[in-house]
Amino acid sequence: MTASSPILGVLGGMGPLATADFMRKLVEATPAARDQDHMPVFVHSVPQIPDRSESFLAGSDAPWPFLLCGLRILEAAGASAIAIPCNTAHLWHARLAAATGLEVLHIGHATSAAVTSHPAAFKRVGLMATSATIMGRIYQDALCAAGVDVIVPSAHDQVELVTAGIAAVKAGDLASAAPRLREAAAHLVERGAQGVILGCTELPLVLHGDASDVPLFDTTHLLVKACISWWSKSKAAQRRSETFSQ
Amino acid sequence: MTASSPILGVLGGMGPLATADFMRKLVEATPAARDQDHMPVFVHSVPQIPDRSESFLAGSDAPWPFLLCGLRILEAAGASAIAIPCNTAHLWHARLAAATGLEVLHIGHATSAAVTSHPAAFKRVGLMATSATIMGRIYQDALCAAGVDVIVPSAHDQVELVTAGIAAVKAGDLASAAPRLREAAAHLVERGAQGVILGCTELPLVLHGDASDVPLFDTTHLLVKACISWWSKSKAAQRRSETFSQ
Numbered sequence: 001m002t003a004s005s006p007i008l009g010v011l012g013g014m015g016p017l018a019t020a021d022f023m024r025k026l027v028e029a030t031p032a033a034r035d036q037d038h039m040p041v042f043v044h045s046v047p048q049i050p051d052r053s054e055s056f057l058a059g060s061d062a063p064w065p066f067l068l069c070g071l072r073i074l075e076a077a078g079a080s081a082i083a084i085p086c087n088t089a090h091l092w093h094a095r096l097a098a099a100t101g102l103e104v105l106h107i108g109h110a111t112s113a114a115v116t117s118h119p120a121a122f123k124r125v126g127l128m129a130t131s132a133t134i135m136g137r138i139y140q141d142a143l144c145a146a147g148v149d150v151i152v153p154s155a156h157d158q159v160e161l162v163t164a165g166i167a168a169v170k171a172g173d174l175a176s177a178a179p180r181l182r183e184a185a186a187h188l189v190e191r192g193a194q195g196v197i198l199g200c201t202e203l204p205l206v207l208h209g210d211a212s213d214v215p216l217f218d219t220t221h222l223l224v225k226a227c228i229s230w231w232s233k234s235k236a237a238q239r240r241s242e243t244f245s246q
Numbered sequence: 247m248t249a250s251s252p253i254l255g256v257l258g259g260m261g262p263l264a265t266a267d268f269m270r271k272l273v274e275a276t277p278a279a280r281d282q283d284h285m286p287v288f289v290h291s292v293p294q295i296p297d298r299s300e301s302f303l304a305g306s307d308a309p310w311p312f313l314l315c316g317l318r319i320l321e322a323a324g325a326s327a328i329a330i331p332c333n334t335a336h337l338w339h340a341r342l343a344a345a346t347g348l349e350v351l352h353i354g355h356a357t358s359a360a361v362t363s364h365p366a367a368f369k370r371v372g373l374m375a376t377s378a379t380i381m382g383r384i385y386q387d388a389l390c391a392a393g394v395d396v397i398v399p400s401a402h403d404q405v406e407l408v409t410a411g412i413a414a415v416k417a418g419d420l421a422s423a424a425p426r427l428r429e430a431a432a433h434l435v436e437r438g439a440q441g442v443i444l445g446c447t448e449l450p451l452v453l454h455g456d457a458s459d460v461p462l463f464d465t466t467h468l469l470v471k472a473c474i475s476w477w478s479k480s481k482a483a484q485r486r487s488e489t490f491s492q
Contacts, residue, residue, distance in 0.1 A: 005294065015281040016273045023266035023291070033417045035261040035293040043289035044323070045269070047281040048251065073288070077319050171279045 005040060006234040008227055009079025009102070011070045013045035014052060014086035015170045018201035018220065022085035025224045039231050042077045044070040052088035056132035067092050071100055080234060081105060083227050085201050085220055087129055091136045103230065108138040110226040111197060111219045116146045118215065122195050124149040125217075126188030128162055128181070129199030139199055151191055157184045169202040178206045185212045251286060252480040254473055255325025255348070257316045259291035260298060260332035261416045264447035264466065268331035271470045285477050288323040290316040298334035302378035313338050317346055326480060327351060329473050331447050331466055333375055337382045349476065354384040356472040357443060357465045362392045364461065368441050370395040371463075372434030374408055374427070375445030385445055397437055403430045415448040424452045431458045 012019030023043065032038050049066035067089065074082060081103040084090065090108055097104040115125055127139050127150050140150045153162055161184035168177035181203060185196050195215040198204050204218040258265030269289065278284050295312035313335065320328060327349040330336065336354055343350040361371055373385050373396050386396045399408055407430035414423035427449060431442050441461040444450050450464040 007292070013281070013284070013286065016284040016287075017270070020266060020269035020273055023269055023289075024263070027262045027266055028418060034413070035259070035295075035297070035416050038259070038262040038293040040259065040292040040294055041262075041289070042319070042323075043269075043287070043291065045289065046253070046286040047284040048286055049281075051281070073323050077290075077323055167280070170281050172274060 006080035006231060006238065007040045007042060007078055008231065009071075009074030009077065009082045010041055010043040010045075011067065011074065011082055011084045011089070011096075012043050012086070013047040014049060014084075014089050015202060016045055016047045017169065017172070017205060018085055019043065019045045021205055022083075022201065022220050022224065025221055026227060029221070029224050029228055039227070042074055042079055044073055046070060052086065052091065053130035053132035056088070056091055056136060063089070064092055064095070067096060068099060071096055075100060075102065081227075081230055083107075083223055085223055087133045087138060087199050087201060087219055088136075090138050091132060105223065105226050105230060107201075107219050107223045107226075108142070108199075110222045111199070111217055112139060112142045112146070114217060114222050114225075115143060115148060115195065115197065118195065120194060120215065122148055124151060124192050124194055126150075126185065126191070126193030126196040127152050127199050128184055128188070128196060128203055130166060131158060131163065133199055134158075139197060150197075151188060151193055153184050153188065157187055161187075165206070166200055166202045169205055174206050177202075178211075181207050182211050185216070189214050252326035252477060252484065253286045253288055253324050254477065255317075255320030255323065255328045256287055256289040256291075257313065257320060257328055257330045257335070257342075258289050258332070259293040260295060260330075260335050261448060262291055262293045263415065263418070263451060264331055265289065265291045267451055268329075268447065268466050268470065271467050272473060275467070275470050275474055285473070288320055288325055290319050292316060298332065298337065299376035299378035302334070302337055302382060309335070310338055310341070313342060314345060317342055321346060321348065327473075327476055329353075329469055331469055333379045333384060333445050333447060333465055334382075336384050337378060351469065351472050351476060353447075353465050353469040353472075354388070354445075356468045357445070357463055358385060358388045358392070360463060360468050360471075361389060361394060361441065361443065364441065366440060366461065368394055370397060370438050370440055372396075372431065372437070372439030372442040373398050373445050374430055374434070374442060374449055376412060377404060377409065379445055380404075385443060396443075397434060397439055399430050399434065403433055407433075411452070412446055412448045415451055420452050423448075424457075427453050428457050431462070435460050 050062040165177040165180040296308040411426040
């Protein structure tokens with residue numbers, strides 16, 4: 001008596017406001033005339049997981065057992081695929097994907113594809129993200145291979161504007177986060193960025209389309225689009241399978 | 247490796263946008279300086295459940311097995327209490343509460359308490375809700391017993407403004423829902439309502455504090471407050487238990 005359609009499992013809570021933002025954007029982006037047309041979703045939003053960026057930078061694997069436990073709970077609940085609305089957690093994506101038979105969608109792949117297929121044919125984009133996402137090269141290698149140069153904030157901006165801005169969002173202080181994050185984006189544009197990747201799901205909570213003169217890539221929204229694409233394909237495959245078995 | 251704190255189970259998806267709104271309000275209302283200070287939540291958002299209002303009005307129990315299945319999934323995921331961000335689903339609240347050992351918070355009790363303890367000492371309030379919530383008397387009996395008269399929209403307004411407005415929200419058309427719902431609220435105020443209960447979690451998505459001259463009771467927000475109160479008490483009880491066992 002659950003949904004007959006494939007169910008999306010969301011490994012969330014990193015942070016919790018970003019997960020709520022993901023859920024709202026998922027509903028808003030789904031073509032639906034009534035409740036029943038929407039995607040069924042299980043959300044594991046357990047923010048007690050150790051900070052992903054701090055752990056990675058300290059060489060600690062502390063988040064891993066929390067991620068794995070969340071994955072197992074989503075599997076047991078009946079999820080058919082996994083989405084993780086947190087860029088930094090994707091440093092553990094390959095291990096999560098190897099640990100399950102379910103498809104684990106990748107926020108970085110979805111975003112990189114949107115960047116390289118953008119009609120503006122970018123030569124250089126800026127990347128705003130946690131220090132771990134930057135150091136873990138979630139974005140740079142794929143984009144470099146596609147001929148797009150990726151620049152990141154200066155060391156000063158990374159600490160004083162981006163890291164501090166992300167922390168402010170996590171503390172619920174969006175008002176103080178906004179000017180810091182807009183300034184960091186502006187500095188990237190001054191250095192030649194023709195677009196900016198909001199490579200942390202806290203960032204689109206305060207940086208909207210009008211926050212910069214160049215296109216901003218909302219990674220939460222791009223993950224949502226990947227989820228809707230997965231759901232459409234899965235439903236079609238399910239229908240074919242049901243037709244075949246009749 | 248999940249949260250050491252009690253986990254809230256959310257029986258959601260009724261509708262999915264209301265569940266996303268509940269999650270955002272829960273995060274915003276929780277005092278927190280960082281991710282880890284937030285409430286761990288497991289959300290079952292499966293909108294394929296049959297329409298609660300239509301089923302109740304048709305004398306059908308079709309939603310029940312879906313509700314029970316969702317409850318069991320939340321129990322298995324480790325939830326310590328259940329919240330249901332849908333007023334109409336509370337027509338099945340007593341059966342859900344009887345079917346589980348977990349506390350099932352009640353959106354109507356939380357809201358009725360807020361109405362009766364309001365400093366304005368209301369004599370009469372308006373109730374905007376699905377027809378099933380109105381006919382199922384989720385609000386009227388408790389408030390009547392407390393000396394508060396509850397009035398509901400006219401038959402015309404219920405169909406043309408409230409039911410149509412709720413359906414528009416569920417279809418993602420908030421812009422066309424807003425004027426209908428504001429008009430229904432205004433008619434209640436003209437008839438003497440000193441406050442209006444937004445007794446359907448789709449309503450606070452379009453009716454905000456400035457939508458009426460009288461106080462509007464956001465049942466989503468009041469359920470959030472009940473959840474935070476439950477969580478504070480549960481954490482305190484857990485700490486006492488841990489201290490005692492050392």
